[in-house]
Amino acid sequence: xxxxxxxxxxxxxxxxxxxxxxxxxYDRGRLSPGILxxxxxxxxxxxxxxxxxxxxxxxxxxxxxIGVNLRAPDLEPTxxxxxxLYCRELRHHGDVGRRLIGALVETxxxxxxxxxxxxxxxxxxxxxxxxxxxxxxxxxxxxxxxCHIPATGELDLDHPDIRHDIAxxxxxxxxxxxxxxxxxxxxAAGRPLPALISCDNVPDNGSTLRRSVLxxxxxxxxxxxxxxxxxxxxxxxxxxxxxxxxxxxxxxGFAAATGVEDLGLVVGEPFRMWVLEDRFxxxxxxxxxxxxxxxxxxxxYEILKMRVVNGIQxxxxxxxxxxxxxxxxxxxxxxxxxxxxxxxxxxEVVPHLPAVPGIDVSTYVAETISRLKNPALKHxxxxxxxxxxxxxxxxxxxxxxxALKANTPCDGLLIGIAGWMKYAGGIDGAGRxxxxxxxxxxxxxxxxxxxxxxxxxxxxxxxxxxxxFGTDLAQNGFVKDRLATLVVDLGMRPSREVVRDFxxxxxx
Ligand code: CS2
Numbered sequence: 357x358x359x360x361x362x363x364x365x366x367x368x369x370x371x372x373x374x375x376x377x378x379x380x381x382y383d384r385g386r387l388s389p390g391i392l393x394x395x396x397x398x399x400x401x402x403x404x405x406x407x408x409x410x411x412x413x414x415x416x417x418x419x420x421x422i423g424v425n426l427r428a429p430d431l432e433p434t435x436x437x438x439x440x441l442y443c444r445e446l447r448h449h450g451d452v453g454r455r456l457i458g459a460l461v462e463t464x465x466x467x468x469x470x471x472x473x474x475x476x477x478x479x480x481x482x483x484x485x486x487x488x489x490x491x492x493x494x495x496x497x498x499x500x501x502x503c504h505i506p507a508t509g510e511l512d513l514d515h516p517d518i519r520h521d522i523a524x525x526x527x528x529x530x531x532x533x534x535x536x537x538x539x540x541x542x543x544a545a546g547r548p549l550p551a552l553i554s555c556d557n558v559p560d561n562g563s564t565l566r567r568s569v570l571x572x573x574x575x576x577x578x579x580x581x582x583x584x585x586x587x588x589x590x591x592x593x594x595x596x597x598x599x600x601x602x603x604x605x606x607x608x609g610f611a612a613a614t615g616v617e618d619l620g621l622v623v624g625e626p627f628r629m630w631v632l633e634d635r636f637x638x639x640x641x642x643x644x645x646x647x648x649x650x651x652x653x654x655x656x657y658e659i660l661k662m663r664v665v666n667g668i669q670x671x672x673x674x675x676x677x678x679x680x681x682x683x684x685x686x687x688x689x690x691x692x693x694x695x696x697x698x699x700x701x702x703x704e705v706v707p708h709l710p711a712v713p714g715i716d717v718s719t720y721v722a723e724t725i726s727r728l729k730n731p732a733l734k735h736x737x738x739x740x741x742x743x744x745x746x747x748x749x750x751x752x753x754x755x756x757x758x759a760l761k762a763n764t765p766c767d768g769l770l771i772g773i774a775g776w777m778k779y780a781g782g783i784d785g786a787g788r789x790x791x792x793x794x795x796x797x798x799x800x801x802x803x804x805x806x807x808x809x810x811x812x813x814x815x816x817x818x819x820x821x822x823x824x825f826g827t828d829l830a831q832n833g834f835v836k837d838r839l840a841t842l843v844v845d846l847g848m849r850p851s852r853e854v855v856r857d858f859x860x861x862x863x864x
Pocket of ligand 1: 557595596597598599665666669670739740741747
């Protein structure tokens with residue numbers, strides 16, 4: 357079908373969407389905000405917001421979402437201009453399912469101090485978070501948003517944003533600073549505190565947020581710290597759905613298919629999962645009616661997901677970059693890499709997973725491999741490699757530690773870790789410069805440059821970054837030697853050849 361004119365998504369354009377696009381099954385005009393979400397990225401829009409639309413359809417209530425971005429991108433030109441409306445597109449091979457999501461009712465973008473010297477946008481966001489109508493504060497702010505030290509999970513008091521927030525607690529720039537300020541405002545006004553629900557791939561995400569908020573409060577006002585510790589409820593969760601960054605081609609493809617331009621479009625896979633710790637006493641949206649699970653202990657689900665789904669992604673994404681593959685599905689389309697993923701997870705990771713109620717691990721692993729092969733998802737290996745310093749502990753290093761402790765095989769994991777080291781050094785085997793987007797990029801690139809091509813020095817340098825690796829691995833001679841050999845190998849030939857030889861050595 358072709359359309360004479362494309363209109364921009366917004367209230368007026370809803371009726372122009374083809375009937376095949378599913379609409380909210382509730383009266384959006386009656387929806388008032390009850391959730392404040394920090395970090396309105398693609399993942400939130402395709403995961404929690406969709407669960408919330410399902411919950412509103414099952415049991416309507418005051419659970420609209422106010423979406424806040426504490427930093428770029430500015431939401432105004434995209435979602436703001438569309439009154440919060442956007443579509444999500446689920447793709448599985450050739451199948452496409454489009455749905456208009458209605459839960460996002462307002463957006464607030466906090467502008468930098470240089471652009472907003474009066475901090476009016478920040479005040480608006482804080483007032484919204486402190487408002488009595490908000491019963492839930494959720495967040496997807498990426499791993500580094502928690503300002504913690506990856507190796508220990510403790511607040512990084514040297515983090516520039518944390519130093520800022522200790523000096524200026526009323527105009528915070530960090531996520532823990534924002535949450536603390538909002539809680540302080542509510543406590544001062546005698547209002548009940550909202551549930552604080554973290555939806556990032558951070559180990560013990562709710563507890564990590566709690567440690568960061570309490571650690572910061574301790575520096576600002578110990579009495580406030582005690583109050584927050586007593587009153588606030590931080591909820592751990594496990595979240596899962598693959599949602600790559602939206603590309604211009606996705607937006608133009610949507611416009612061509614529907615006649616409507618949607619600059620808030622998100623594209624994901626059909627699979628989704630959400631497990632929340634059941635510990636908040638107050639009201640919540642009917643997310644359980646939408647399939648979210650409320651359990652006593654999230655940890656086994658979280659460990660399973662981070663070591664299997666994210667583990668495969670992080671084991672292969674740098675190897676993918678090093679082998680010239682732009683997208684994860686292209687990596688997984690090469691038998692050598694998908695066999696390697698299955699081999700590593702089954703032999704090295706699965707034996708050390710905790711039992712997870714209701715989940716058969718081998719079915720879960722097979723399903724994960726097939727999800728990662730979905731060619732309709734254009735998930736960049738570069739995107740997954742971004743911020744690897746914040747990801748590898750829970751995805752690769754903890755499984756490695758478990759295998760070392762049990763004295764079981766771990767070479768597949770070591771190949772992934774060597775891949776990260778090679779990548780983080782910023783130059784591939786052919787001498788091409790790689791774009792390393794990571795808070796530790798300057799440091800890892802400097803380590804690689806100072807190693808002068810000596811792999812053992814490079815490995816020593818990387819392992820000495822205690823905030824990522826702790827202290828144990830730098831003292832393990834086997835790990836160091838193996839990594840050095842692999843780094844040399846990955847520097848000399850394409851990663852697929854290194855992986856192929858490894859698999860051949862395992863055969864029989
Ligand atoms: C990915 C995740 O970019 C990344 O870090 O590994 O976003 C991943 O796709 C999701 O966690 C899947 O649930």
